[in-house]
Amino acid sequence: MQTFVGIDLGSTTTKAVILDENREVLGRGITNSRSNYGTAARVAGEEAKVDGRFTLFRRALTEGGTLRGHVGDFMGALERAFRLEQFLEQLDDLERTCESQFKGGKFAALESQVRDALGEVCKRLRDEAPEMYAPGANRKSDFFRDIAGSRYHVHAEDVSRDAMLPYELLLNLYDKSIIEVENRPPSAGLSDKFLRALARVLAEDPTFGAEAEDVKATIESTLDLELEECYLIGTGYGRVTLPFSHEHIRSEILCHGLGAHMMYPNTRTVLDIGGQDTKGIQVDPKGIVTNFQMNDRCAAGCGRYLGYIADEMNMGLHELGPMAMKSDRPVRINSTCTVFAGAELRDRLALGEKREDILAGLHRAIILRAISIISRSGGVTDEFTFTGGVAKNEAAVRELDKVVRENYGDVTININPDSIYTGALGASEFARRAYIGGARPEARA
């Protein structure tokens, strides 16, 4: 099967989208951008391939009439089982990588005790893993670093106390190993992992037992299907550092414009708020960019601004929106300078203002800044599509909705649950068009 890949190297996350021959999304993958865009591109690409396999399984099962009425449940179970397998594999990798750090230095005298303690921490992580991937379990993140990291810290504290070892020693091991582990793409033995996950699902859930053989045959034949990567386009901040040439690069402004058009063909104005960029983009009925404006000199009001505020308030980034939603009396925050906003925030807290009211004010401040950028690009024209990581924040969406209506009246505002992939989606379509236009990838070094 011919596939076309788009990769969006954002300042915070790297996203990949694989498009099939029929211009439908086969898979999506996301990872931390880290400091190494090459690795991030590889990892996100592999994640998108994994996701693509799930899409193919789903299509094959539906088309073959297997598991009629249960395909959704089965796919949910298979994905959880696969993620569990992947987690366990990465956990083994983490343990091995930590062990490789033992040689000499501060570990010399304590090697066997540290080895035992590490083994115990990993055992506890392994034991509780199935629970984390149980149906309905709430995982804070899909990244191994986040999931393993938070639990590792908890167990390491207990284990080191019992073993009378310095806690920092175990933490240090983790910190030294995690980048290496997460930089290894999840590609090795992909088919085996799918099959192990399948066996787990079939063994654990009797609902699917009756059609076990058919399901197995369908999954195996789908795994044999070769996915040919015909062309790849990279976009986003890290695009210039990607290990491929000029022809494989497109500006993220064009990719966001096209991606938004693919999601909502009536889109005329796009707002993208990413980690360090806010972009106002105008597109024509074909998704071609006709004008754009973006923040200049200062990234206040972008995603990182929220990150900073979250740190100031000792909260998680994902907790800001829900708390701001509780406010019914937003405070006016005048500053859109990140550092000043931090100062204003502390000031307001000291005055006894409620946290939710302050946060609601901060979300409004971001949106006011975004609207000013959109105005410069030509204003809001129906339909209006909001993309980027901040589009996932419900408080930002609520303020945007208000401000757009105040200034531009009744406008359809589109927010796609996959909006974070908009740039990568546009890039994958550029890849498809380039291939159709006769472009072929050069031999990579």
Next chain:
Amino acid sequence: MTTTPNSARAAKDVEKDASMRKQKAMMAAHYDRLTSAPETGEKVCDTFVPGNLNELIRCFDLVNNLPEVNAIQSGLRRLSGGYVMEAEKIGHSEDVCTYVKSDIGMMAKGNLAPNGKPFPVPDVLLLSYTGCFTFMKWFELLREQYKCETIMLHTPYMGDGKITPNMIEYMVKQLKDEVIPKLEKISGVKFDIDRLREYLKQSAKAEDDLVHVLQTAKNKPSPIDSYFGGIYYIGPIFGAFRGTDDAVDYYRFLREEVDQRLAEGKGPVTPDGDMGSERYRLVVEGPPNYTNFRQFWKMFYEEGAVVVASSYTKVGGVYDFGFRHDPDKPLETLAEYCLNVYTNRSLPMRIDMLLNYLDEYQADGLLINSIKSCNSFSAGQLLMMREIEKRSGKPAAFVESDLVDPRYFSAANIKNRLESYFQMIEQKRANSRAVA
């Protein structure tokens, strides 16, 4: 600043046309003449580029000194950053025009010309263009510093989009009653209108050749870049040389050089040598950035983008539409020249002019480089952009930087926007091919 071996090598590696080398020699000679004024006894007139009255100044044996050009020199030589900060230390706000702050800072740090010698104290400050109010304030500061005579010629703004006989009459009256008598007094030289006529004749010759050179950009490929290269081409005519034999020679020489490139089918010369194939033809509005001039230019030529017409090369005066200095109407022609300056034109006039360029020069689109600290240019640019997009159907883009304040040049940001813009043009072209 001492020249390190590295920068010396870099400077040597930069490709230059013979005309550029000629101009460099002219500029060096001018700075030597200026800085040796205290010894030679020549009198000095500080004045500004837009609508400068170089022919009239020369009638009084005055040497002209242009503070904006000095600020540009400081920007190109990477000195302006320090000067700007020095001016801020003295108390000038961050929002003040950075040409002014570079000049004020330079004075505070020894007031050295590019040849390393101090600039002379001017005998007179002549303000002949009032479309930029900052100029007035700038000269107030210089008057405070130098305690010298100041002359102001008020140039009415072309708010209604045309020059009326009243405007000319009003300006000629000021020339006769105010400017000329004061210049006579300061210089001790009696005004001779025939001498002015001679200089004006020389000006018109050079102007013909400059217009010819700029209009070669209508060819495909264009043999010149009308923005980055254009800044070199306008140097002598908007600087100290208009009306001189040197300027006539220079523009004749430049014309032959460019015609030769055209005959050979060559594109513009860039600091890295001949440009590769021409992929995008742009019209640019607004001044360039001088602190990162080459880096900025490189972002264009590396992508095959040529600027075929620009408004900045009309900042001293506009010749495209037929104006030439006319020896038969010596004072009236000076008035008309001042009135015609690009930023003295109303926004609808600027829009018409840029639309005309997009059309006549077969450009792919309009790019605006908006200058943080220049109200003369920046006010109204977004409105102009929208109107031009609407009327031409061609894509436009907006980048932001500053004249000579290096703190406001964000390379990654500008490059990102430019690349997006070039791809936008590409996408538009692909779409029109598909439709055809």
